Amino acid sequence: MSVYAMVKDTSVTEAVKAALTKLISQDLVDAVLVAAKSPYSALPMPTLFANAEAMDGIDPLAPAAPFNAARQAATVSRQATGKRLALVLRPCEIRALIELVKLNQCTLENVVLIGIECLGRMENEVFLRHAAAQGDVTAEFLKNTSLQDDITRTCKMCEQFEPAHADIVMSTLGMAENSVLFASGSETGEALLKELGLSPAEKPAERETVTKQLLEKRAAFKKEVFAETSEKINSIEKFEEMIGTCLNCYNCRQACPVCYCKECVFLTDVFSARPETLLRRAQKRGSVKLPTDTSMFHLTRLSHIAHACVGCGQCSSVCPSNIPVADIFTTVAAQVQARYDYVPGRDVQEPIPYLMFEEKQKSGEPK
Amino acid sequence: MTTQNKPRIGVYICHCGMNIAPKVDVEEVARSIQTLDHVTVARDYKFMCSNPGQDMIINDIKELGLNRVVVASCSPRMHEKTFRNAVKTAGLNPYYFQMANIREQVSWVTKDSQEATEKAKSLVAAAVGRVFFHQPLETREVSVTKSVLVIGGGIAGMQAALTSANAGYEVYLVEREPSIGGHMAKFDKTFPTLDCAACIMTPKMVDVLQHPGITLYTWSEVHKVEGFIGNFEVTIKKNPRYVDEKKCTGCGTCMQKCPTKKVVSEFNEGLSFRTAIYTPFPQAVPNVPVIDADHCRVLGQNKKCGVCVKFCETKAIDFEQKPEFVTLTVGAIITATGFQAVNPSGMEQYGYGRFPEVYTSLEFERLNNATGPTSGKVVMKNGKVPERVAIVHCVGSRDTRHKKYCSRVCCMYSMKFAHLLREKTGAEVWEFYIDIRSPGKLYEEFYNRVQEEGVRFIRGRVAEITDIVDDATDEGRLTVIAESTLTRRTVRVPVDMVVLSVGLEPARGSEDIGRLLGVSRDGDGWFNELHAKLAPVATPISGIFLAGCCQGPKDIPDTVAQSMGAAGEAIALLAKGIVTTQAEISRIDPDLCSGCKSCIESCSYSAIRFDEARKVAVVNEALCMGCGSCAAACPSSAAGVKHFTDQQVMGEIESILL
Amino acid sequence: MSQNDTNPFSTIAHLESINQCIQCGTCSGSCPLADLMDHAPRELFALIREGAYEEVLHSNTPWFCVSCYACMVRCPREIPVTDLMYALKEVITKQGTAPQNLKMPDMYQAFSRNIKDTGKVTESLVMARYGMKHPMDALKNIPLAIKMQMRGRLELKAQKVADPKSIARLFELTETSKDKP
């Protein structure tokens, strides 16, 4: 049974700051990774804090994430340093982190996961526009529904806005103004909440209904996007139309938190086409667009991470040609994950489907 | 493909006499292949595999400076070796060669010759597309340490050790009990010849002790195993005996004087007691006792005692002994961890543990053995000789709730017991069986002889053993209830003693040995042999072999035969002295490897280890079989099988389709 | 076991499990009333496997099954022997081939009829109806009945559910015959 606590302050951001700074000041952890505004930009970036006073600019509930912070969290928790680490992450970032743990890219040893109930993020330039207009975008975002419509298309179809794997969860849905609900997600979380000395509270009743409504809205939109996208790419020709403007810049791979290869195979000589190969392709097909292997890149990337895609939408956000890469990847990922009954980030013990091949099997037709 | 050896490909289309030529227009194929990039020469010839054919290739390589060769002829499974040797004799790396199968897979299976020619062209083009990306490969030799580790000192381990040592190789035999001998040392007689177990085994045990080539580690366990075929680094943990082996003369005074008398004797299956300082049985090898720390007053309850110290003339007792670790390198490992008897207390209907006169087969063996608790006299707990005894077959075996397999030896040892009972006690013996399985040499004859001795064989699996008696005169006896299926009667036989012929299961701890060695186990816990028929003593881990019951229940004749087989395999490996690694094995590029270990998870041969320092996976070339599971599991293609790289396979696909 | 249409037992669930029977006799050895049976339970399985359906249809073995499940928990092939005995009784009842002089089918018939009429079982009434076919047996129980009466344990009045017609309706709805199993 979870334990609840509530912090009320002049603003939601202050409320969060009040709690999180205690993590260091009361020596509960040695460092905190949390999104914070730098002196140079309003866009909150994942920042590692080792002392409480420096945490002035933290704003984790801001509706903005320049990239999926799982990759940065993985660098700081690459291997256990003996230091206690708190990672303040969104649900899709935690789920991506869990997948990276499975791939031996980082460890959860003496790591505390503080999950944010994420109501969606805006594209960076949209967020900056709002930041310019009014100071505390976070507070405004929680109050004003029109701002909430500015979140990205992928966030609008996200049903997993409640973090599953977190020790502590910070949420605002159904809460009174300027107050944040802290819930424990594990024993460690419970112990930490007690240590933080936050005033215990009851889970407000209307949270139930508000969360349910949001879930239904998101689920409906997701169904719509899947149907629409599936229709738009259900032939190879239509797919070519979708990626007609792709520049092979591989930004989508760079932004993807679960695309973990040190060097992508498409950058190795396996795919660096040689002159006579290009000439022969041109002879056979009449012409060949350069760079080649664009479809090959997207389909191969799908075959590598479709099972692990956490639907964070960053691939669409970084595409210079505004191709809805996230629509394509989440649509196909849903089908692949359903076939393996696998949910990325659900459980760190759940093995990756391709590495679980049954030993004994009746010899019948493999179909 | 470095720039200086720009590919110069020679293509040779074989007529194969009449097998390819008429159907496939070989000239047309040669003509069209000549037009492909990097093809220096394309010829057709009647018999490419003949000497003139091979010479043509060798000359072209020399004269035209060819550095790639393609032969389109029969299946590579037939002549790949032949042509590779030809290429090699011409001084070119044999792996700069690719075949196209235009006989079995074109001319012999295609009706229309025009279609056959087109298919041949396409397959040859594919071979050319592939050979372009071929790399020179070498096989490597790994030297083999000329020594063998044998785990387990039962009859299987001893035999494997003796055969290997007799071949002149250094043998290290590790046994966790104080003495070698295993379960066989507990037996009185052995079927079917009724040899006395001690008579045929003690000489072997002494041979093992005295054999110059065998180093014996008893009261020791295998602690860690690393390395690979030919170069296993093994760490052995020698548990403290608290008796100095060099000083002890085996006089046994300490064992008589030790005040702690009431320790349950494992060797006697709990039917008698032993002292805290003990040897399991009189003919123990080595004949050096161990002190059981838990029960020793000094070591266990740190009380004052030291009786053994006082009476030991050679001052061999040493309470300060600590565990010792010995590391050694061996070329091969033979696992002979054996079996243990199934514990029948899970079958409440047989009352084992509740009724004192219900014995397991191993307990009954000890009753029969002269060194046993009753010095070989078969008597009940009250000392009386039983007048009627029941022997129950298939206890725990052939039963989906317990062990679904037949344990192979119980029918024969049950009949041995029946014979011993008839001979020693004259008791009436009722033997309840489902099917008598006596398949070995002289086995059926032994069954016949036991029938002659008046043993009553009842075909029916015992349903229940109870101490409720039907008629008062049988008070104190057990009643065995079963249906005699051949006479369709339910028989209720009052008896004085019951022997449960329990089945076999893997020895305690075999799971840990499996993990240490990386050898997998089947659903029932027995070690998996590489192939039931073609490689029954090998395991998927090259250099590790199996002997005896650890691979599955078997009797002593089969065990000894298999142990000699396992030793034979080990000796073959050591005699050769080198292990040539395959050329077409996996290689992991450390610059590309992201350390995600997917390859390690996919490898069925534990051939990839993880370099914690550099955080990359490294292939152990001696263990890799080249199956490519790691290549398919690696998204960045850091892992790849030499000779089946992405470029080569995709080059082949592209040459076919474009 | 030929699955041809003449096999009256082909509709029985898990019947194929009898193919695994190794005729070891554990079931008959465990059976309290095995001595009263013309065939051991395992024999019925062997007979069905050999297609000797008539002999099984007329056997008294299923009627002596006290449903103590001892055979089922001890069978080394985990064949559901007791469940199969129930299923055999169902087929035999529908085929109407139970041995004529056998008492148990008549007892079961009386028991079932009492439930159909009242929804409950009143032992005395069941014994009365059974007694019409086996008067001598019923009379033997009179002394015991008196002892029960003296201890207020003899219920003569029929126990009924609120609406017995609904139970009769249940019987109608679940009516299956030989050809419509």
Added chain:
Amino acid sequence: MVKSMSDFQPKIIALVCNWCTYTAADLAGTSRLSYPANIRMIRMMCTGMIDPKYILKAFLDGADGVFIGGCHPGDCHYINGNLKFKKRMAGMEAIIKQFGFDENRLRLRWIGASEGPEFQHNMTDFIQTIQDMGPSPAQGIMVL
């Protein structure tokens, strides 16, 4: 069944394992069991070695069908390479299906080393299936 689109000659890539299906193909050859010439066979040491991108490349380069032949479970020369590939099949089918390739253009079958006739039957049957399906959607369009 009348051969529809008789002039359409499908081009089929077959990735087969050396120890079982390739041997069965040779056996079909020595037994002179003929089948249409649309199959282009590529010899792999094991189906467990087949990287998903080989299948994607085949389809994108215009193959009308891709056939994977491996050993029966339990017979794999490398213990369970065949099962490793089988586990990836479901994911591959989902991807190619979404992009307009009929799921049945990709077929996995176990063919033992001694099963020459089964090999012939599988080739004929698969070619006929692809024949009925018609050319691959990637034919005749510019694949980027």
Added chain:
Amino acid sequence: MKICFYPGCSFATSAGYKESTEAVCRKLNIELNEIPDWNCCGATVMFGENKLRATALAARHFALVQTMGFEDLVTGCNACYATLRKAARLLTEDQELFQKTQEVLQNLGLKLDRIPKIRHLLEVLMEAMPDSTSDRYKTLSVGAYYGCQLTRPDQDLDKGDYPEILEHFLDRIGFSVKEHSARTQCCGASHAVIYKNECQGLSQRIIREIANKGAEVIATICPLCQFNLDQAQIQDNGPRLPVTYFTQLAGLALGLAPAELGLNKLLVSADKVLTRP
């Protein structure tokens, strides 16, 4: 504690099972919600006549339990326990049977969605009964008799051939328990009524074994076992052991008077044993 109780047809006419159960439950304030308008579970008869009918007869109670809002259904008779569990198992395994049963019950105006967990009265008392505080009955040696269908065929409550939960229970509530080997031997069940001579031996064998092992009283958990062991003693001249219900012994342990527990209804009287100081 509230339980939904299924009495079964032989509960009322038993030798005090009804009285002792009600008395003990009152004492331990366990609310016995008897299913209103329950019908006969079909015992060992109906599954031998018609599988669908037998399942429907049992499943009628599952629908009633659902409307009463209970998760579990408790019964005190081994035959009812085994029959209800068999119907529950068949309904979960066989989807087609489940649909057909649903249709039949719909016709009778009943809705079946969920199948309750079937539990024996012994399980309830094992949880509810307090440890004994007096050694008043320490001198009374009891033989525990399980009958067949509590631990078979599922063997989930305890081992099929050698259960011990009743022994532990009786020992915990203050009786001295005697181990014996007839704990799950069959008493002849309904066949003992019709084939009196042939089945006589079964019950007598059990009584003799329990007496041999030093018990003075037998504790049973099923009306039919109690009836057979009780009436088998008035025919022969073997040992005389009163055959009680475990609820009667529990009542005594709770200090209730024998009269309240229907102990006067036993054929072999228990007075001699109970009046001892």
